[in-house]
Amino acid sequence: MNTNYYAVIMAGGIGSRFWPMSRTKHPKQFIDVLGTGKTLIQQTFDRLSKICPAENIYIVTNELYKNLVLEQLNVSSEQVLCEPAMKNTAPCIAYAAFKIYQQNPNASMLVAPSDHLILKEEEFVNCIKQSLNAAENNDVLITLGIQPSRPDTGYGYIQYKNDSLDSDSELKEVKTFTEKPNLELAEQFISSGDFLWNSGIFIWSAKSIINRFQKDLTDIYDAFTNGKHLLNSEKESEFINNIYPRLKSISIDFGIMEKADNVYVLPADFGWSDLGTFGSIYTHIPKDENENALASNNVILYDSSKNMIHSGSDKLIVVDGLEDYIIVDKDNVLLICKKENEQLIKKYMSDAKEQKGEEYV
Numbered sequence: 001m002n003t004n005y006y007a008v009i010m011a012g013g014i015g016s017r018f019w020p021m022s023r024t025k026h027p028k029q030f031i032d033v034l035g036t037g038k039t040l041i042q043q044t045f046d047r048l049s050k051i052c053p054a055e056n057i058y059i060v061t062n063e064l065y066k067n068l069v070l071e072q073l074n075v076s077s078e079q080v081l082c083e084p085a086m087k088n089t090a091p092c093i094a095y096a097a098f099k100i101y102q103q104n105p106n107a108s109m110l111v112a113p114s115d116h117l118i119l120k121e122e123e124f125v126n127c128i129k130q131s132l133n134a135a136e137n138n139d140v141l142i143t144l145g146i147q148p149s150r151p152d153t154g155y156g157y158i159q160y161k162n163d164s165l166d167s168d169s170e171l172k173e174v175k176t177f178t179e180k181p182n183l184e185l186a187e188q189f190i191s192s193g194d195f196l197w198n199s200g201i202f203i204w205s206a207k208s209i210i211n212r213f214q215k216d217l218t219d220i221y222d223a224f225t226n227g228k229h230l231l232n233s234e235k236e237s238e239f240i241n242n243i244y245p246r247l248k249s250i251s252i253d254f255g256i257m258e259k260a261d262n263v264y265v266l267p268a269d270f271g272w273s274d275l276g277t278f279g280s281i282y283t284h285i286p287k288d289e290n291e292n293a294l295a296s297n298n299v300i301l302y303d304s305s306k307n308m309i310h311s312g313s314d315k316l317i318v319v320d321g322l323e324d325y326i327i328v329d330k331d332n333v334l335l336i337c338k339k340e341n342e343q344l345i346k347k348y349m350s351d352a353k354e355q356k357g358e359e360y361v
Contacts, residue, residue, distance in 0.1 A: 282308045
């Protein structure tokens with residue numbers, strides 16, 4: 001296994017679209033949402049350990065979740081990079097890249113979210129190894145693009161050119177990035193044949209991404225450069241706590257990927273889902289004869305179909321006469337919501353916090 005290969009798992013989100021299953025103190029990535037026996041972050045770690053040494057896998061998360069990471073993954077505390085504040089993806093990627101580069105200037109790194117589903121792991125591993133090899137030998141920023149199966153308005157899209165990185169490469173030069181389009185535009189993208197879904201999975205050398213921070217996000221670059229000698233030392237945590245509140249909150253897509261002139265995409269199909277909504281989880285959970293997805297062992301149903309039911313306890317749940325509903329019973333909150341209104345769940349969570357108090361979120 002190539003010791004110059006590293007992986008970074010982004011695990012700092014609170015999963016507000018999955019409230020109340022996902023709570024501030026115990027968010028989605030630390031839950032076995034699919035009933036596989038492993039949490040999403042455990043599945044991600046296992047997958048990435050097939051690509052690089054386990055000790056080369058870093059987890060960037062909120063300091064609230066450090067103990068959860070250490071409980072669920074067989075890693076050292078040095079592999080858990082704690083953010084004192086949520087600042088979107090660019091600062092956390094900068095933190096990991098500078099830390100890894102300090103250890104190994106020849107490092108190439110994969111950056112992946114902690115809560116995605118990959119059904120075809122062998123194909124995924126092959127795509128990542130191909131991309132890491134390209135990143136090791138070229139000054140390029142690579143993202144994995146998913147072959148779209150429908151005009152979905154919930155994903156970002158990547159348009160690519162016919163130009164390949166080289167004659168032997170499947171990597172295509174990126175032309176444009178488009179954030180979540182409306183349905184009409186998404187349909188045009190699908191029919192054109194040169195658009196892919198943006199998976200949010202990135203590959204580059206540590207040197208290449210740091211160089212792009214220097215060009216495109218100078219403030220973040222300067223903040224880490226000024227204290228780079230403190231990374232991988234006993235003063236790292238103090239340094240991060242000092243600079244993080246002042247860092248710009250910005251995504252890596254908007255801050256760098258959309259501006260850079262050395263971005264390539266690898267078209268891929270490895271059974272990917274970002275599990276971004278209850279609806280996406282519903283499609284991946286086994287159903288009963290009435291298409292109910294039951295993430296609970298203690299349910300009795302009458303005249304009910306196409307529902308998703310999740311319980312965090314052994315409480316008996318009896319449902320009569322519901323169709324196309326999300327029902328989640330977790331700790332001190334019971335949610336009963338039409339599937340078609342799941343985009344409002346973040347609002348429900350916000351209203352609960354405002355009207356009833358922090359203990360409900």
